[in-house]
Amino acid sequence: MNTEQLINRAKEVRNRAYVPYSKFPVGAAILMKSGKVYEGCNIENAAYPVTCCAERVAIFKAISEGETDFEQIAVVADTNRPVPPCGSCRQVISEFFGQDTKVHTTNLSGEVKTLTVRELLPYSFNQDDLTK
Ligand SMILES: O=c1ccn([C@H]2C[C@H](O)[C@@H](CO)O2)c(=O)[nH]1
Numbered sequence: 001m002n003t004e005q006l007i008n009r010a011k012e013v014r015n016r017a018y019v020p021y022s023k024f025p026v027g028a029a030i031l032m033k034s035g036k037v038y039e040g041c042n043i044e045n046a047a048y049p050v051t052c053c054a055e056r057v058a059i060f061k062a063i064s065e066g067e068t069d070f071e072q073i074a075v076v077a078d079t080n081r082p083v084p085p086c087g088s089c090r091q092v093i094s095e096f097f098g099q100d101t102k103v104h105t106t107n108l109s110g111e112v113k114t115l116t117v118r119e120l121l122p123y124s125f126n127q128d129d130l131t132k
């Protein structure tokens, strides 16, 4: 599975987004070190803040299956620039992914901007900050 194929998986799952409110479907696909792929789409709610982003759906699916070795993630939406993950997703990505792991942000025009987790969320609050 190469990056292009992973992006295509993200595009496919984007079609299953539940977005009656924003009408802004997003897809995410994660390649695990095991070779397995987890996909996620955004799932909205009439109580707007209950919404879960595509990235977090994919991450939580992997974690709930006992998979923790994340290799890379691709995210896609129909945006003018490669879609930037929101702050909450950056924090969750930073919790579970290695700091050098690649995050491919993309759009339907085919633009790809690849960042490391560190670049996506510098100076992040993490586990180590909880103990002095
Ligand atoms: O990276 C992103 C950015 C936004 N959204 C979702 C949340 C909401 O359903 C809609 C509009 O913000 O897009 C994602 O899933 N991922």
Ligand SMILES: [Zn+2]
Residues within 6 Å of the ligand: 053, 054, 055, 056, 085, 086, 087, 088, 089, 090
């Ligand atoms: Zn998000």
